[in-house]
Amino acid sequence: AAAAAAAAKYAIARNRNVPSFSDVVRHGLFIPGKHIFTVGRNEKVLVRVTDEGLLIFKGEAYSSISAFALAVMQSKKPNRRACDGWKEVSYRGCRMDVIRLACLKRMYACGEIKEK
Numbered sequence: 001a002a003a004a005a006a007a008a009k010y011a012i013a014r015n016r017n018v019p020s021f022s023d024v025v026r027h028g029l030f031i032p033g034k035h036i037f038t039v040g041r042n043e044k045v046l047v048r049v050t051d052e053g054l055l056i057f058k059g060e061a062y063s064s065i066s067a068f069a070l071a072v073m074q075s076k077k078p079n080r081r082a083c084d085g086w087k088e089v090s091y092r093g094c095r096m097d098v099i100r101l102a103c104l105k106r107m108y109a110c111g112e113i114k115e116k
Contacts, residue, residue, distance in 0.1 A: 019103040021065045022053025027106050029099050038090045039072040
């Protein structure tokens with residue numbers, strides 16, 4: 001539990017100009033629990049999202065949507081080195097970058113982050 005809290009805290013603090021997945025959860029745009037995500041074109045995976053915004057996949061905790069997506073992709077293509085999880089992951093047909101944009105707008109509106 002302590003490691004999960006530390007990972008979630010890191011995800012929130014690392015870059016205040018863009019929302020993290022933990023920000024998306026914290027702002028109520030994604031509900032914690034078990035969900036089926038689509039990664040890439042058609043890889044469907046079961047993920048548990050924690051209250052802190054961690055993604056639990058195959059027993060591993062990911063504080064970043066991109067780290068999670070890369071792990072899924074590397075299970076099929078081990079040489080894969082990077083990916084943009086916000087564009088590679090979708091939920092119920094909606095790419096995560098769309099949800100992230102909604103979170104960004106909320107964070108601007110409440111003054112949590114400032115527009116450049």
